[in-house]
Amino acid sequence: MNPEHAPIIQMKNIEKHFGSVIALAGVSVDVFPGECHCLLGDNGAGKSTFIKTMSGVHQPTHGEILFDGKPMHFADPRDAIAAGIATVHQHLAMIPLMSVSRNFFMGNEPVKKVGPINFFDHDYANKVTMEEMRKMGINLRGPDQAVGTLSGGERQTVAIARAVHFGAKVLILDEPTSALGVRQTANVLATIDKVRKQGIAVVFITHNVRHALAVGDRFTVLNRGQTLGTAQRGQITPDELQDMMAGGQELVELEGSLGGTV
Amino acid sequence: MSTTSQVTDERVKEMSALRRWLIRPELGGIVGTVAVFTFFLLFATDSGMFNAQGIMNWSTVSAQFVIIAVGACLLMIAGEFDLSVGSMIGFSGMLIAIFLVILGWPAWMSIIVTFILCMLIGAFNGWIVITTGLPSFIVTLASLFILRGFTIYLPQTIENKTIIGGIRDAAEGDWLAPVFGGKIGQGIFQWMGDNGWIAVFERGSQQGKPVVEGVPMLIVWAIMLVIIGHIVLTRTRFGNWIYAAGGDAESARNSGVPVNRVKVTMFMFTAFCATVFATCQVMEFGSAGADRGLLKEFEAIIAVVIGGALLTGGYGSVLGAALGALIFGVVQQGLFFAGVESSLFRVFLGVILLGAVILNTYIRRIITGER
Numbered sequence: 001m002n003p004e005h006a007p008i009i010q011m012k013n014i015e016k017h018f019g020s021v022i023a024l025a026g027v028s029v030d031v032f033p034g035e036c037h038c039l040l041g042d043n044g045a046g047k048s049t050f051i052k053t054m055s056g057v058h059q060p061t062h063g064e065i066l067f068d069g070k071p072m073h074f075a076d077p078r079d080a081i082a083a084g085i086a087t088v089h090q091h092l093a094m095i096p097l098m099s100v101s102r103n104f105f106m107g108n109e110p111v112k113k114v115g116p117i118n119f120f121d122h123d124y125a126n127k128v129t130m131e132e133m134r135k136m137g138i139n140l141r142g143p144d145q146a147v148g149t150l151s152g153g154e155r156q157t158v159a160i161a162r163a164v165h166f167g168a169k170v171l172i173l174d175e176p177t178s179a180l181g182v183r184q185t186a187n188v189l190a191t192i193d194k195v196r197k198q199g200i201a202v203v204f205i206t207h208n209v210r211h212a213l214a215v216g217d218r219f220t221v222l223n224r225g226q227t228l229g230t231a232q233r234g235q236i237t238p239d240e241l242q243d244m245m246a247g248g249q250e251l252v253e254l255e256g257s258l259g260g261t262v
Numbered sequence: 263m264s265t266t267s268q269v270t271d272e273r274v275k276e277m278s279a280l281r282r283w284l285i286r287p288e289l290g291g292i293v294g295t296v297a298v299f300t301f302f303l304l305f306a307t308d309s310g311m312f313n314a315q316g317i318m319n320w321s322t323v324s325a326q327f328v329i330i331a332v333g334a335c336l337l338m339i340a341g342e343f344d345l346s347v348g349s350m351i352g353f354s355g356m357l358i359a360i361f362l363v364i365l366g367w368p369a370w371m372s373i374i375v376t377f378i379l380c381m382l383i384g385a386f387n388g389w390i391v392i393t394t395g396l397p398s399f400i401v402t403l404a405s406l407f408i409l410r411g412f413t414i415y416l417p418q419t420i421e422n423k424t425i426i427g428g429i430r431d432a433a434e435g436d437w438l439a440p441v442f443g444g445k446i447g448q449g450i451f452q453w454m455g456d457n458g459w460i461a462v463f464e465r466g467s468q469q470g471k472p473v474v475e476g477v478p479m480l481i482v483w484a485i486m487l488v489i490i491g492h493i494v495l496t497r498t499r500f501g502n503w504i505y506a507a508g509g510d511a512e513s514a515r516n517s518g519v520p521v522n523r524v525k526v527t528m529f530m531f532t533a534f535c536a537t538v539f540a541t542c543q544v545m546e547f548g549s550a551g552a553d554r555g556l557l558k559e560f561e562a563i564i565a566v567v568i569g570g571a572l573l574t575g576g577y578g579s580v581l582g583a584a585l586g587a588l589i590f591g592v593v594q595q596g597l598f599f600a601g602v603e604s605s606l607f608r609v610f611l612g613v614i615l616l617g618a619v620i621l622n623t624y625i626r627r628i629i630t631g632e633r
Binding site for chain 2: 089096097098105106107108111118119120122146148149
């Protein structure tokens, strides 16, 4: 969106076939640093397949992925993570019985060498965790607080803060607000805003138009494996987005019978 | 919307010191240990339970429990069980005896080869569990029977008996055998005996020697395993992986934790602990029997649970497990000293196990904030 920046990820004409099923039939999306790019679509529209292709879980059947202007072929998610593409899944990679700081550094534990042995550097881990969480607006009782005591929104925030701390350039959020209450959703959306301002590209997957409009800079709607185009903020109304997602006509009839907006 | 969460959340209550203590996994073990010692100090002091010999008696029994409990504890935190611990004790002891006495290998070689074989079996258990996705409970139940079967079959086929003796003579003068069967600190005990602080033999060939010669290596191994296990679990990166693997294997994998490697390593460590137990035992007794280690797997698991670990994995403490094992040993021997019918020990065991599991479940709710 910002012309000074080149897109960090360009997905060109991505197709993905699973046997005889065509999950994606030529989807093109550009993601720029510092923008929140909302990916909307109803269930089965191909959102999940698309972000899995972006994060290296699936290889596209056809099409090209450019990362920082160079063609990329991610063999598996580890490659994508190493390149700076982090995904925060609906199913969070968080362990309720473990402390926030142990969770924060899970798989990336800081070590301090004492003699020949590498020890887990708890002081550093605790300090960083508290700092990063404070930046995201969450005041922990302590770094040893178990993740199980956090609310759903707070857990999302820990996952996002973790991805950002470990150098994500592109943050893919897979329906982070779908299971949350109003206030918690607001907190997660605020977190997305903070992350975007740090120059990180956020790909926000949702099927809730209001959540998308609250933070999105651009909106791409997927329907039946195809893009219905990308719209800029301010160029599109919530109703238009809603219609595009649901495929138009049927929803209008449904809305009529329900007597309001869905 | 970003300002509202800047201030401290007024709904998060400060945690009371009591509650903070309550969620430490060692709590049950500490309370139990204090209770058990108070009880026996009150009711069994004059039975000789707390003189040098008595202390050595229950420490040795406790140390046996500790050795297998450390292995079972780390494995349980990593989310798996090993029911083959008891059979592994019998099997590894028998292997040492066969290598040493029947095949005539040097003791060090018999011990090292046995350790390698048993850890490979442990790794195999782990490999089956992670590749099939079956509960480790069932997989190691199979190992329990397979290993016990071989432990009886091998000596019967080779020697026509189920106990192989002559180990002490065969291991005489070996450099590795004393690491398991030896004693340390003889000088200190002799000195304490000379000063009249501990009892000495009054007559016979041992006259003037203290009734307790030294600390058996079994106890040294137990203490070492607890210290190493505790440090690895709480202070290293691998320890974090152990918690993660048991807490939620899928989430751990998503975060780049090598869950399979962690689990297989823990199965191998459990086998290692069982083999340490067996090696100490055969070196001390001088024989290997086909029925050694019977029911030890359950005793290890009970000690771990008393020590505060969750059966579902992801939470627990090596120190707690060690205290659980200590309670176990002290009560088993203490009831004997106090002259209580020994069958009541099982009643006690069942009651304390039930109590510990209920307490642990309650504590888990506090930690995770479930209601």
